[in-house]
Amino acid sequence: xxxxxxxxxxxxxxxxxxxxxxxxxxxxxxxxxxxxxxxxxxxxxxxxxxxxxxxxxxxxxxxxxxxxxxxxxxxxxxxxxxxxxxxxxxxxxxxxxxxxxxxxxxxxxxxxxxxxxxxxxxxxxxxxxxxxxxxxxxxxxxxxxxxxxxxxxxxxxxxxxxxxxxxxxxxxxxxxxxxxxxxxxxxxxxxxxxxxxxxxxxxxxxxxxxxxxxxxxxxxxxxxxxxxxxxxxxxxxxxxxxxxxxxxxxxxxxxxxxxxxxxxxxxxxxxxxxxxxxxxxxxxxxxxxxxxxxxxxxxxxxxxxxxxxxxxxxxxxxxxxxxxxxxxxxxxxxxxxxxxxxxxxxxx
Amino acid sequence: xxxxxxxxxxxxxxxxxxxxxxxxxxxxxxxxxxxxxxxxxxxxxxxxxxxxxxxxxxxxxxxxxxxxxxxxxxxxxxxxxxxxxxxxxxxxxxxxxxxxxxxxxxxxxxxxxxxxxxxxxxxxxxxxxxxxxxxxxxxxxxxxxxxxxxxxxxxxxxxxxxxxxxxxxxxxx
Numbered sequence: 001x002x003x004x005x006x007x008x009x010x011x012x013x014x015x016x017x018x019x020x021x022x023x024x025x026x027x028x029x030x031x032x033x034x035x036x037x038x039x040x041x042x043x044x045x046x047x048x049x050x051x052x053x054x055x056x057x058x059x060x061x062x063x064x065x066x067x068x069x070x071x072x073x074x075x076x077x078x079x080x081x082x083x084x085x086x087x088x089x090x091x092x093x094x095x096x097x098x099x100x101x102x103x104x105x106x107x108x109x110x111x112x113x114x115x116x117x118x119x120x121x122x123x124x125x126x127x128x129x130x131x132x133x134x135x136x137x138x139x140x141x142x143x144x145x146x147x148x149x150x151x152x153x154x155x156x157x158x159x160x161x162x163x164x165x166x167x168x169x170x171x172x173x174x175x176x177x178x179x180x181x182x183x184x185x186x187x188x189x190x191x192x193x194x195x196x197x198x199x200x201x202x203x204x205x206x207x208x209x210x211x212x213x214x215x216x217x218x219x220x221x222x223x224x225x226x227x228x229x230x231x232x233x234x235x236x237x238x239x240x241x242x243x244x245x246x247x248x249x250x251x252x253x254x255x256x257x258x259x260x261x262x263x264x265x266x267x268x269x270x271x272x273x274x275x276x277x278x279x280x281x282x283x284x285x286x287x288x289x290x291x292x293x294x295x296x297x298x299x300x301x302x303x304x305x306x307x308x309x310x311x312x313x314x315x316x317x318x319x320x321x322x323x324x325x326x327x328x329x330x331x332x333x334x335x336x337x338x339x340x341x342x343x344x345x346x347x348x
Numbered sequence: 349x350x351x352x353x354x355x356x357x358x359x360x361x362x363x364x365x366x367x368x369x370x371x372x373x374x375x376x377x378x379x380x381x382x383x384x385x386x387x388x389x390x391x392x393x394x395x396x397x398x399x400x401x402x403x404x405x406x407x408x409x410x411x412x413x414x415x416x417x418x419x420x421x422x423x424x425x426x427x428x429x430x431x432x433x434x435x436x437x438x439x440x441x442x443x444x445x446x447x448x449x450x451x452x453x454x455x456x457x458x459x460x461x462x463x464x465x466x467x468x469x470x471x472x473x474x475x476x477x478x479x480x481x482x483x484x485x486x487x488x489x490x491x492x493x494x495x496x497x498x499x500x501x502x503x504x505x506x507x508x509x510x511x512x513x514x515x516x517x518x519x520x521x
Contacts, residue, residue, distance in 0.1 A: 078380075122407060126406035130411060133418065136419065140376060152419065158415070159415060
């Protein structure tokens with residue numbers, strides 16, 4: 001493959017991934033509002049378009065045409081830099097997410113993953129937690145006590161749960177004997193088992209950490225509306241305000257759900273019967289059925305997150321960190337111990 | 349060719365950011381420059397083909413360690429912390445000769461062509477087993493003693509930190 005073709009393929013991948021993620025991210029706001037409305041027995045947005053289908057566009061226009069306000073004695077550079085520092089790392093995670101099996105297009109074998117580096121999963125966690133700087137800087141730069149308290153809480157939560165999520169992910173890594181996201185999925189297909197069946201403890205710990213890192217209920221203490229009036233975003237207005245929830249609640253949830261799918265739910269593989277094989281109702285789609293399965297799994301995880309968000313109350317900040325260090329971390333370490341005994345028994 | 353361009357790019361970024369660290373007066377800018385330097389250094393690791401080291405640099409230094417600086421600096425009354433008002437500039441000047449000696453040493457080592465593995469042992473292992481396994485093999489064979497010593501040191505410092513940070517009713521009876 002010539003270097004020009006390689007460059008073009010990479011450029012196409014980047015454009016497709018960014019377009020899909022930011023586009024879907026915007027439309028997930030509508031999904032969230034609809035799901036929340038039906039959980040609370042009301043119709044939700046109904047006016048703009050059929051069943052509110054154009055609502056995200058209307059919201060976008062409203063946010064973009066609003067006046068851009070800079071709080072007095074806020075730091076102009078950091079105030080704006082914080083938005084970039086929140087958005088970029090969250091979307092960088094998708095660089096190591098494999099969306100499907102290798103496909104054959106226009107005479108090229110293309111892996112639907114931007115960069116199949118051999119340490120992909122570490123990159124995902126590193127980028128995922130880089131987002132903390134956006135939050136911390138926004139809290140400091142807006143020169144407001146609410147924002148600062150929110151940012152400090154968020155930083156505390158991320159520091160605690162970053163440790164937990166990494167130790168939880170070590171289980172599947174030990175079973176797959178690889179740090180590459182692509183190879184982890186291939187290992188699950190070869191061993192004919194989704195790692196959720198072998199790693200139930202670490203799966204639960206991972207889901208908890210996912211909720212905590214993305215600031216979803218029950219871990220949304222950093223933007224608690226009742227006491228902190230949305231925390232670190234309180235001094236932002238217009239689209240700048242709109243970007244923070246977009247990044248935190250949608251892009252990050254999507255990226256961590258994708259990583260969770262890769263680690264525990266077999267990535268693009270169809271329904272699994274442990275140690276027997278895979279059942280694929282979409283067999284007629286050929287290699288493209290993998291993409292459908294990946295989308296289905298991420299959708300289910302996203303709906304699970306929404307379901308928890310709109311039904312549970314929130315924890316106190318000390319309860320959150322206590323759970324992280326005294327319950328989740330020991331559980332994850334215990335899981336690693338068990339996995340060390342299971343891993344040699346698996347073939348492959 | 350491409351990797352050389354990447355190396356010079358990340359190298360110059362890290363030098364510029366390093367200059368920013370020592371010259372900026374606002375502590376929060378200092379941390380941001382430091383962040384840039386650390387990310388550029390991880391880029392150097394990547395361009396040299398040491399992906400695992402680069403990723404660990406990102407995860408450990410950029411995320412885990414630098415975030416504590418941000419956390420502390422945002423929480424203190426930073427207007428009192430401007431470097432100009434501090435009087436420890438003398439120390440900075442005083443350590444300059446020692447830093448210079450370190451650089452001269454690094455230069456001599458680079459010129460004399462001392463390498464980590466003369467017979468390209470590490471290169472062969474990397475080719476056969478990949479990045480993570482190479483570091484694992486090296487860490488648990490050649491450098492095992494140093495590795496264990498470091499672990500014990502970290503354990504001790506952790507216990508010390510917990511002891512210092514523990515809040516307890518003081519009873520002097």
